[in-house]
Amino acid sequence: MIGDGALGWLYASGIAEYVRENESAFPWIESVHVLAITIVVGSIAIVDLRLLGYASRDRPVAALTDDVLPCTWTAFLAAVVSGALLFASNAPNYAHNPYFRAKLLLLLLAGLNMAWFQAWAAPALRTQAPGQAPPWPARLAGALSLLLWIGVVAAGRWIGFTMLGGI
Amino acid sequence: MRAELVHFCHWLELTPFSRTLQDTTWIIAAVQTVHILAIAAVVGAMLMLHLRVAGVRGTAQPMAAAAGRYVPVLWLAIPVLLCTGIVMICAEPARSLLNPAFQLKMALLIAVLGVTVAFARPLRREPRHWDERRAAAAGLAGTSLALWAGIVFCGRWIAYMGIH
Numbered sequence: 506m507i508g509d510g511a512l513g514w515l516y517a518s519g520i521a522e523y524v525r526e527n528e529s530a531f532p533w534i535e536s537v538h539v540l541a542i543t544i545v546v547g548s549i550a551i552v553d554l555r556l557l558g559y560a561s562r563d564r565p566v567a568a569l570t571d572d573v574l575p576c577t578w579t580a581f582l583a584a585v586v587s588g589a590l591l592f593a594s595n596a597p598n599y600a601h602n603p604y605f606r607a608k609l610l611l612l613l614l615a616g617l618n619m620a621w622f623q624a625w626a627a628p629a630l631r632t633q634a635p636g637q638a639p640p641w642p643a644r645l646a647g648a649l650s651l652l653l654w655i656g657v658v659a660a661g662r663w664i665g666f667t668m669l670g671g672i
Numbered sequence: 673m674r675a676e677l678v679h680f681c682h683w684l685e686l687t688p689f690s691r692t693l694q695d696t697t698w699i700i701a702a703v704q705t706v707h708i709l710a711i712a713a714v715v716g717a718m719l720m721l722h723l724r725v726a727g728v729r730g731t732a733q734p735m736a737a738a739a740g741r742y743v744p745v746l747w748l749a750i751p752v753l754l755c756t757g758i759v760m761i762c763a764e765p766a767r768s769l770l771n772p773a774f775q776l777k778m779a780l781l782i783a784v785l786g787v788t789v790a791f792a793r794p795l796r797r798e799p800r801h802w803d804e805r806r807a808a809a810a811g812l813a814g815t816s817l818a819l820w821a822g823i824v825f826c827g828r829w830i831a832y833m834g835i836h
Contacts, residue, residue, distance in 0.1 A: 532829055532831075532832045539708070540715075540821055543715040543824060544716065547713055548716045548719065550712065550713060551716055560741075561741060564733070568732060572730045576720070576723070576729070655705075655709060658705055658708050658709055659702075662704050666700075
């Protein structure tokens, strides 16, 4: 299968071998990955709680997202790069791990939710006065986002427990 | 002191609570997940607060308003972190309490709580306190963020520096 060939190629690459063989490379890269994820999830939670109307109701949503989302995206980039390095180091095993697959699926859904929100719900919110209860599409997007990202963190943790004896 | 700590770890490992946790892997994974989510709440809030303090983001709101918005997240998250942390210690006492990464994490945690109080206290008396002391504020912000990053790194390294 083409997929298995690509995974094998990744696994055999120089950088993957380095991450595998060097005792502290994997832990350091994994630490960066975890830190990046905490920034992504923590910052998105601030926006989601605003969309749900639980926090920062005095600030317009647009002002909040303008402040927060650049941090989110930067951290997300760091998470993807570090994640790719971790994945490459043991590509075939990760690719066949159901929790890794679930994590990728949840990430995709979270991304779709964000795209849908930007296209449909965000424009309506810009015309809203601060202090007003958010409309239902915003609350739905916020709730879905929180649930999906909690899922991403949980799936990530379960990957650790189902690869090679749990770390 | 260390001998007593080792003895305490052995005692804890033999308790029924600890046995149950050790034998049911999914409980530990779930507790760790909650722990990570609580840390994410803290990291997100502290990042936004300190970016405001450094004048990099969110400058439309006063510093005192940002503090009032984000510092309380700590006081909500810390009990959660404490409870989940205690459960994880009970599950693997030696792996945590005798682990240099864990001990460093606790030291950094005490330090960052001190820095947070040093930052938040003056604001209650004088909301414009740090606006008039920009450099010191930026210093506190940078130190705080570095400490939180260190805490997250130590947390991950506990798994790699364990006594097996």
